[in-house]
Amino acid sequence: MDHFSDNTIPWHLISSALQGNINLEENAALQHWIASGVQNRELFIQLKNAWDNDLDELQAYLQADETVGWHALQGKLVEQEAAEVNSKVKPIAGTIKKRALLFTVLSVAAALVLVAGIWYMKAGSSRNFETAVAEQQSVTLADGSIIKLFPASSLEIPPNYNGAVRKVILKKGEAFFEVRHQEQKPFVVELGIASVKDVGTSFRIKKTNDSIHLVVVDGSVEFRNNANGEVRQLKAGMQATLLTGAGVSGPLIVSNPVADSGFSQNELRFINTLLPEVIQQFRVEYKKQITIDPAIAQKRFTGNLEGQSFDNAIDVLCRSLNITLVRKNDLYYLTKE
Structure with a gap:
């Protein structure tokens, strides 16, 4: 944060x-302002992540001892306002509205400062993300890269993510x-016994107790077996x-095409799939009559909706693509929203 000064950031x-x-x-x-520099963009993304993902911590901060002064000030203003109302002295016109505005401004400023504080503290520690069995989460990194975490998954972003190696x-x-x-x-995904290095791409990884499976959607990657040093470019x-069970160290098993893998777009697992194709699979799977607005036909969806009820699956789809479901009978x- 030494690159910034308070008077250059449009808080x-x-x-x-x-x-x-x-x-x-x-x-x-x-x-x-965001487009004028990489540091500006990274700061905004990190603050937004803190705002979006740390609301529970924000509430804890709002209840902490550090806010006693703020609550005391708020209490005094409320008491003063009540005294004016109960007295025969008529408050100056607009006073109540101005105080309401003051509360709003101070609340926003306090919240933003607290979020920034959370972010500053977390800058020196790892960020961890974990999804429940029926949950998915999208994580935007400081450089604009996006990770879509599927159900029952766990991801760690080290504190030095944006250093020489991401x-x-x-x-x-x-x-x-x-x-x-x-x-x-370079962008590297560490997997314990293996790692994947980006060479300009989008890709998908599934890690279980006994295997690691990689599918490349766009571009290419280097898949490294750390146990024996084998590297394959996909x-x-x-x-x-890569089989990772006890006593197993490879080799990497490479095959083609994606359609033959466990990531095929049969059933309700999708990789960068056009919305009309997703909806066609919904029709087959849920036996529902679904039509889409042509204006959203070019949207694409990536996600695993297997085992979800229709209501849950369609809700995840709508939230992910910012679209609206209208039902009639x-x-x-x-x-579109």
Whole structure:
């Protein structure tokens, strides 16, 4: 954070954006600031992640001793306002509204400072993400890369992620990686006995107790067996499996195409699949009459919805793609929000 000074960071614009009440003019100014430097973009993404993912911690901070002064001030203002109302002295016009606005401004500022504080503290420690059996989560990294974590999975992002090597650790489960390629900063997924290095791509990894399975969707990757040093380069459409059971150290089993793998788009497992194809599989699987607005036909979905009820599956789909479900009797229609 030595690269920034308080007077160069548009805190008021960031605050409005995080709360979702930024107007067009303010948003244009904020986007200009974000686009003016990599550090600006990374700071905004990290603050947004803190805001989105650390609300529980924020509530704890709001209840902490450090906020006693704030609550005391709030209490005094409320007492003063009550005294004015009960007295015969008529408050100055607009006083109550101005105080309400003051509460709002101070609350927003306090919340943003607390979120920034959470982020600063976490900057020196690992960030861990874990999903439940029926949960999925999307993680946006400081460089703009996106990791989609599937159910029953665990991911760690080390504190020095954006250093010379952008390293993340998939501890268990399944994840889809959309990597922003940087020639000088390779992206590496550590898997214990193996690792995957980005060469400009998007790919998917499934890690179980006895195997690691990799599918390359776009570009290419290097798949390394750390036990014996074997390295294989896989291009789009290729897949590889490494058996990791007791006493097993490889070799890497490479095959092609993706359609033959456990990641096939049969049933309800999708990799960068066009929405019409997803909906066709929904029709087959759930026996529902579903149509879509042509305006959203080019949207793509990545996710594992196996074992989900129709209501849960369609909810995940809508939330992931920012679309709306309209139901009339037994007919379902998907459209823009």
